[in-house]
Structures are given as structure tokens and as C-alpha cells.
Amino acid sequence: MTDTGKKKATIYDLSVLSGTSASTVSAVLNGSWRKRRIKDATAQLIQDLAEHHGYTANLQARGLRSSRSGLVGLLLPVYDNRYFSSMAQSFEALVRSRGQCPVVVSACRDPREERQVVETLISYSIDELFIAGATDPDGVHALCEKAGLKHVNIDLPGTRAPSIISDNYEGARLLTQAIIERALQDGPLTPDELYLFGGRDDHASHERIRGFREVKRTLLGADPDACIQPTGYSPAMTARAFEAFYEGHGKLPRAFFVNSSINLEGLLRFLGQHPHETFADIIVGCYDYDPFASFLPFPVFMIQQDSEAMLAKGFAILEAPRRAPVTVLVQPTLVPPRTALTGPLDQLSDAGGNG
Amino acid sequence: MTDTGKKKATIYDLSVLSGTSASTVSAVLNGSWRKRRIKDATAQLIQDLAEHHGYTANLQARGLRSSRSGLVGLLLPVYDNRYFSSMAQSFEALVRSRGQCPVVVSACRDPREERQVVETLISYSIDELFIAGATDPDGVHALCEKAGLKHVNIDLPGTRAPSIISDNYEGARLLTQAIIERALQDGPLTPDELYLFGGRDDHASHERIRGFREVKRTLLGADPDACIQPTGYSPAMTARAFEAFYEGHGKLPRAFFVNSSINLEGLLRFLGQHPHETFADIIVGCYDYDPFASFLPFPVFMIQQDSEAMLAKGFAILEAPRRAPVTVLVQPTLVPPRTALTGPLDQLSDAGGNG
DNA sequence: ATTCTCTGCACCATCGATTGTGCAAAAGTG
DNA sequence: CACTTTTGCACAATCGATGGTGCAGAGAAT
Numbered sequence: 001m002t003d004t005g006k007k008k009a010t011i012y013d014l015s016v017l018s019g020t021s022a023s024t025v026s027a028v029l030n031g032s033w034r035k036r037r038i039k040d041a042t043a044q045l046i047q048d049l050a051e052h053h054g055y056t057a058n059l060q061a062r063g064l065r066s067s068r069s070g071l072v073g074l075l076l077p078v079y080d081n082r083y084f085s086s087m088a089q090s091f092e093a094l095v096r097s098r099g100q101c102p103v104v105v106s107a108c109r110d111p112r113e114e115r116q117v118v119e120t121l122i123s124y125s126i127d128e129l130f131i132a133g134a135t136d137p138d139g140v141h142a143l144c145e146k147a148g149l150k151h152v153n154i155d156l157p158g159t160r161a162p163s164i165i166s167d168n169y170e171g172a173r174l175l176t177q178a179i180i181e182r183a184l185q186d187g188p189l190t191p192d193e194l195y196l197f198g199g200r201d202d203h204a205s206h207e208r209i210r211g212f213r214e215v216k217r218t219l220l221g222a223d224p225d226a227c228i229q230p231t232g233y234s235p236a237m238t239a240r241a242f243e244a245f246y247e248g249h250g251k252l253p254r255a256f257f258v259n260s261s262i263n264l265e266g267l268l269r270f271l272g273q274h275p276h277e278t279f280a281d282i283i284v285g286c287y288d289y290d291p292f293a294s295f296l297p298f299p300v301f302m303i304q305q306d307s308e309a310m311l312a313k314g315f316a317i318l319e320a321p322r323r324a325p326v327t328v329l330v331q332p333t334l335v336p337p338r339t340a341l342t343g344p345l346d347q348l349s350d351a352g353g354n355g
Numbered sequence: 356m357t358d359t360g361k362k363k364a365t366i367y368d369l370s371v372l373s374g375t376s377a378s379t380v381s382a383v384l385n386g387s388w389r390k391r392r393i394k395d396a397t398a399q400l401i402q403d404l405a406e407h408h409g410y411t412a413n414l415q416a417r418g419l420r421s422s423r424s425g426l427v428g429l430l431l432p433v434y435d436n437r438y439f440s441s442m443a444q445s446f447e448a449l450v451r452s453r454g455q456c457p458v459v460v461s462a463c464r465d466p467r468e469e470r471q472v473v474e475t476l477i478s479y480s481i482d483e484l485f486i487a488g489a490t491d492p493d494g495v496h497a498l499c500e501k502a503g504l505k506h507v508n509i510d511l512p513g514t515r516a517p518s519i520i521s522d523n524y525e526g527a528r529l530l531t532q533a534i535i536e537r538a539l540q541d542g543p544l545t546p547d548e549l550y551l552f553g554g555r556d557d558h559a560s561h562e563r564i565r566g567f568r569e570v571k572r573t574l575l576g577a578d579p580d581a582c583i584q585p586t587g588y589s590p591a592m593t594a595r596a597f598e599a600f601y602e603g604h605g606k607l608p609r610a611f612f613v614n615s616s617i618n619l620e621g622l623l624r625f626l627g628q629h630p631h632e633t634f635a636d637i638i639v640g641c642y643d644y645d646p647f648a649s650f651l652p653f654p655v656f657m658i659q660q661d662s663e664a665m666l667a668k669g670f671a672i673l674e675a676p677r678r679a680p681v682t683v684l685v686q687p688t689l690v691p692p693r694t695a696l697t698g699p700l701d702q703l704s705d706a707g708g709n710g
Numbered sequence: 711a712t713t714c715t716c717t718g719c720a721c722c723a724t725c726g727a728t729t730g731t732g733c734a735a736a737a738g739t740g
Numbered sequence: 741c742a743c744t745t746t747t748g749c750a751c752a753a754t755c756g757a758t759g760g761t762g763c764a765g766a767g768a769a770t
Contacts, residue, residue: 008477008502010726021750026727036729037748054501059478060418061726064755069415078444079459080700085440089433092461096468101475104434104459106447113451120456122363123414124479146409147363236701268646268695291623292647340623345435346591365756376720381757391759392718416756419725 009053017053018046025050029057063125070099071126075117075140076106077133077233081261082290087132087154087307089344094311100127109233111136115143122147128318130154130311135202137161150323152314154307156203157327162317164328166305168204171287171332172211176257178301178334179285180219183255186281191222195256197241198263200232205259208287212257227253231263238266246270252282261288291340299337306330308344364408372408373401380405384412418480425454426481430472430495431461432488432588436616437645442487442509442662444699449666455482464588466491470498477502483673485509485666490557492516505678507669509662511558512682517672519683521660523559526642526687527566531612533656533689534640535574538610541636546577550611552596553618555587560614563642567612582608586618593621601625607637616643646695654692661685663699 011025018025020042027033028046049055063069074091076084088104095102103126107114118140121129129151134140137158144151144161157163183189196212199205209228216223229245231237238258246252258264264286271279282298289304309330317323335341366380373380375397382388383401404410418424427450431439443459450457458481462469473495476484484506489495492513499506499516512518538544551567554560564583571578584600586592593613601607613619619641626634637653644659665685672678690696 012726022727023729023751024749026729027749030728032728037746039748042748056474056478058419058480058726059475060415060424060480061755062728063415064413064419064757065726065728067755078700079434079440079447080437080444080698081440082435082437085434085436085443088440089435089461092434092463102460105457106444108447119411120414123411125413125415234701235695235697262700265646265695268650271650272693272695290647291620292645292651295623295626295651296647297650297652338627340590340620340627342590343435345433345617346589367756377756378721378758379719382719382759385758387759392716394718397718413756416725417758419727420756420758422725 008058009050009055010058014046014049014053014055017049018042020046029055030062067125068127069125070101071103071121071124072098072100073121073126073129074102074104075114075121075129075131075134076104077109077135078262079104079106081265081288083261083288083305083307084132086343087311090308091130091311093344093347094308094315098315107134109133109135111139114140118143122149130314131158131161132156133204134158137163150318152317154310154314155305158325160325162314162323162326162328164310164313164317164330166204166310166332167329168207168287168332169211170329171303171305171334172208172257173215174332174334175285175287175301175303176212176215177219178336179255179257179283180215182299182301183283186254186283189220189254191216191220192224192227193254194220195227195229195245195253196259197229197231197256198233198238198259198266199230201230205230208257208259230259231266233260233262235262235265235269238263239269240266242267242270243273246274246278252279254281255283256285258284258286261286261290261293264288264290264293289335289341291343294335294337294339301337302335302339303332304335304341305332363413364405364410365413366410369401369404369408369410372404373397375401384410385417422480423482424480425456426458426476426479427453427455428476428481428484429457429459430469430476430484430486430489431459432464432490433617434459434461436620436643438616438643438660438662439487441698442666445663446485446666448699448702449663449670453670462489464488464490466494469495473498477504485669486513486516487511488559489513492518505673507672509665509669510660513680515680517669517678517681517683519665519668519672519685521559521665521687522684523562523642523687524566525684526658526660526689527563527612528570529687529689530640530642530656530658531567531570532574533691534610534612534638535570537654537656538638541609541638544575544609546571546575547579547582548609549575550582550584550600550608551614552584552586552611553588553593553614553621554585556585560585563612563614585614586621588615588617590617590620590624593618594624595621597622597625598628601629601633607634609636610638611640613639613641616641616645616648619643619645619648644690644696646698649690649692649694656692657690657694658687659690659696660687 011022014025015022027036028043033043072095092102105117107117132154133156137153141160153163213223229241231241285301287303289302366377369380370377382391383398388398429446447457460472462472487509488511492508496515508518568578584596586596640656642658644657
């Protein structure tokens, strides 16, 4: 790739250099040349020239003409937690392995931002879209539908497009049961000693709360409404809920279920403000897995959602001829305290060593 | 936005509907219409039509013609840790606030992948590129240069383009000093009780090791080479280093400096395999901040890098007329153990509550 | 009334690649 | 040698938006 010339080479440049037409160059360089009965020698010549001049196709031009782009989008609510960043990591690898180009964007759980972002992606003729945790999946669906864009919901279901979600109900049951069993080791547990913090009015929260309440009622016999504290997906709000509880009771609940790792950060903020005795004996369950959180100085049970499986399933569904608005459940896994799982980063080759 | 029609509307559709020419429609819809002396009434008519038909510009066509795209790229090594995911989060907000569209891609610390990704981005005529932690910044630089793409290095410096990096040397000094002081509270510390794990042959690692060794020599009087254990950026390799040390010494070093949060995950893997006594008294410093890691059951000092400041500085440099290959140092902050800092997620509005 | 200046817009080439179609020249057939 | 078939490629329209240029008509100036 000797960089001859200053501007990027185009098929027209190569057509002059090779003494062929632009359409021949195009065919050779996009692989359709056998179908077009281009001579092997001609193809070879053009490929050599292309390499020599560092030719790369102008993807905007290609996309404009063919109305496809080779891009696959992933729409995230946020980046900054291990569940979504890990999903982005897996997504990259998966899309790359399929010869397409991953594009990840976040929309900050804002329905307007979501639409805006999707419009932009559509304007770039992306080929497929994975919608992870959209606040308004059906609104986004309408846009995709209109543009003929293949898409699936991941993590939060929509009613109009295929959805692949964690089995939040089952996961919550597993997690609740684990917390309760662990708490019982330290003596009997009364219903008002087990709380749930975090989440809001989305499908995932509902299902988790449902699973929590059911197991709790079964094992502990009751579940006062006051034990459910939805605080939204915000560390600050969650911290406030813990503070409020602490002010009212002089301690934290003996055991509690936290709706997500983002909410669990709210717990950290509380911890930072209080001495160790305050939480020496608590038992926590968190829906989401974060390796560092698993090693906090009290037992933390976590639920790992299998984002890689969800994405893989998503691709499978997009490839299938019929795409009914089915909902596929993917089973999450209970992770006991003090567990360091491997993640997508472990797939990366890193020679390591100092050289 | 009533979705009249099935295909996406173009300026030609609107030109027919409005009885004007396509160029007029184009001018009205891209804001250049005052300059083109379009009558207010005409503009209004076209805007109404556009809204009614849910017109959105085909950005590939626009980009092709104007060879600009409104896209700003961020090239990351990986997503899956808090430093980079937090950087991505800040990046999104910053770019959005400037009316452009953020595109984040990762290249897995693979020089070939880096080039490949940058080529792709260039083919989409992105306007600016932030290169965070490129393995081969100058190789990437060459590509950008050739394409006339404005770019800056973030986090790891290149020699050919402006670079904005953390003051790794100073950060390492702060961190080393903090660990040593804390260790001295528990009694005298000998040079062979303080180790460094992680990092490889990149600029950041070098600077951190330099800072570590200097402070250590100053405060402890010596620094045996064996105390430096570069393991690459891989949790597995780092875990192996801890295991090896443990096998040789029957315990972990009393205090150690870990090169990054990714390496710190290696420590978790070790911890998961050993009883609590093994690490009851260790003192850890980690270059990078992760809120959960800050609350591990032993003192963890962390360094928070100011990625938001780096990005902001990057934009400033890109806007400046002259762009010499300067290197700008941004000061990181020492974060004492058990500290929950707020992050970019706190900027997000989240009504919270159950409704 | 004539010339000049604006105003308001239409026309058209252009960005770089894709693709249906057409047509020479080469090769095969009888 | 005349005729068909195949090979190998060129032509030109097209995707949707942009922006330089030109020009008709309204109003102003003389």
C-alpha cells in the first residue's frame, strides 16, 4: 500500500490506470467479477493496482447506490456498566466475525434520543439493528418498520418485533432464593428483613419484582409492600433510598435484592458514608454481574445475564425467513459470592509479557 | 409525522409535492435557504411538507456529495471496563451536545484491526477521530493523514498527531506513595514487600513503572527488578502471576500496584481460588478507578483518570487552527479506598420511582 | 420608458459506486 | 466459410443531496 497520490483513489482512477472501464473495476473489487465474466488476468491486474494505490471503496457511495451499508447497529441505554459494556464487547466480536461492521450507540434511556439515533442509523442504511433496553421499543419499531430495517429487541421486549430477553422472572427467583437461604444460615428471617431496591416501570423490573415477591411469599410467608423500593435506574436515587431506610431503622435490611448493578452503585455511595459495622452482616443479591461487586466485603449473589447468547439468538432470528414478534427467553445464571468469571475480554489475544 | 407512503421520502418527492425544484427543497431542509434567498413562505411550505411526510435526509447521499458526515469517531481498545466504558459515555454526551453523531468502535488492541476500523471510518467520511489507546498510533495516524482526517490521540501518545494523555508518571507516584504510607501504618515495609503487576511495553505502562520505581526507591531505599511483573493487559495472565508469586512465597506481597483495572480482575481470579486469610492484610493500588473495586475487603487506592477533560481538550485541539503534534498531560486523581464517585451516568435524567 | 438591481428560484454537473444491457471479438460448429 | 455461441468487457442510468451559475420578473433609479 504505497500511498501514491494525495487524494483517495476511486474506481475511475483505477479504470484509467488499468485501461478498463469503471464498471469492470467495480466488479473486480466488490467480488462480483466472476459473475460478470471478467478475465482472471484483468482481475489480477486491477487487484494489484488497487493494492498498490491503497484503494478503499467509498462506502457512502456504495451504500447510496445499493442502499445497504454492511453496518449492524446496537442501541444501548448506556455504556457505563459491566452488563452493557460486556454486551457491546460481545457484539463487536460477533458482528466482525460475520464480516460486517459494528456500530454501537447509546440513547441514555431517553425515548426522544432513541428515535433520533435510530433515524440517524436508518439514514446510513444500516442493515440490521439490535435494540437493547429501549425505553420505547414500539416507537423505535415503527421507525424501523417504515424503513424496512430488520431489527430485534434485546433485554427489554417490544410487542411488535421479535424480542430476546433474559428470563427475569426465573432469574429473580433464583436470586431471591439464594439470598434467603444464605440469610437463614444466620438465623430466622422475617419478611420485613428482606427488601428490594431499584428498578422502575419497565418489563424487566416488573418480572424481577414478581419473581422476588413470589419466592419471598413462599419461603417467608408474607411480603409487605413497603419492602419494595423502586428507585429508578439511578445510583443517586438508590443511595437516597438506602439513606432513608437507615434513618428510619438505624440499620440496613438484613438482606436485600438490588435490581441492577447501576442500583448497586447506589449502595456503594451509602457505604462510603457509613462505618463498616453498618453493613457487616448484610446479604445482597444483585441482578447483573460485575466481577468487582462479587467480592464486596459481604456476600453478594449476582445474576449473570447471557448477553452473548441473546445476541447470537438475535442474529439467528434476523436470518430466519419469517420474523414473527415472538419473545425468546434466555436463562441467566446465578453467580455465588466471590466469583470471578471470565468475560469477552478473555477472547482477545494479548501476548502479554514486557515485549 | 404521518407516515404517508411506504418508501422514504426524498427531496424529489417533496419538490413535486411543493411545486418547487429539488435544489430549493435541499436548501430549505439543510438550513442554507436564507443564503439562497428562498422566500419565507416557500421555506415554510416545504418544511411543513417535510414534517408531514416524515422526511429525513439520506445521510449517505449527503456525505457522498459533501464528503462530510457529521460523524465523530472514538476508537477504543475494548469496552469492557469502567475506564473505557465511562469514556464512551462521556464521549457520547460531548459529541451530542455539539450536534454531531458519536460512533464508538473497538479494535481489541490489535494493530491490524485498528487500521481496518479506521479505514472503514474514513470510508464513511467521518469528520473527526479520537484514538484512545491505539496499539500503533502512528500507523493509524498515517491513514488519517492521507485521508485528511482530523484526529487526536487520547490516553496513549503518538509522535505524529496531537496527544492528550493522563500524567501517568505523576499518577503512579501519587498511587505508590499512598500505598506505601498506608502500609507503613501496619509496620515497616521492606522493598521486597512492594510489587507491581500488569502492563506491557506501551507508553502508559512505562511511565507508571517509572513513577512507581522512583517513589519506591526514594521511600524504601531500593527496588529489586523482580518486584516488577509485567503481565500484559489480560486478567488470565495477571492471575497467573499472582498464583506464581503465591506458590513461591506462600502469600501475596504485602502491598502492590496493579497497572489497570483489567489487571485487577486477574487479582479477583486469584482471590476466588483462595481463602480469605490469604489476602486479609494486603494493600492494593490500582491505576484506574472502578467503583466496586474501591470497596473490596482490603484497602484499594485507585487513580481516576479524567477522561472527560481529555476529550474536551481533544475537541479544543481539533478546533484550533494549528495542530502540532503536542502532548498534553491531564492530571489524574488519587481516590482513597471505599470511595463511590459519581460518573457520567449521573448526568442522565431518570425520573425514577415506579411510574 | 429604459436601464439597473435585487429577489427568488430552476438547472445541471457532481460525489463514487452498482448493475442491467448491449455489443464486439473470439471460439466453437457443421 | 457462414453461423451460432460464448467470452469479455464498455456504456449509461441511477442512488439522493449539494452548490455554482444563470435567468426571469419585480421594483428602483434616471
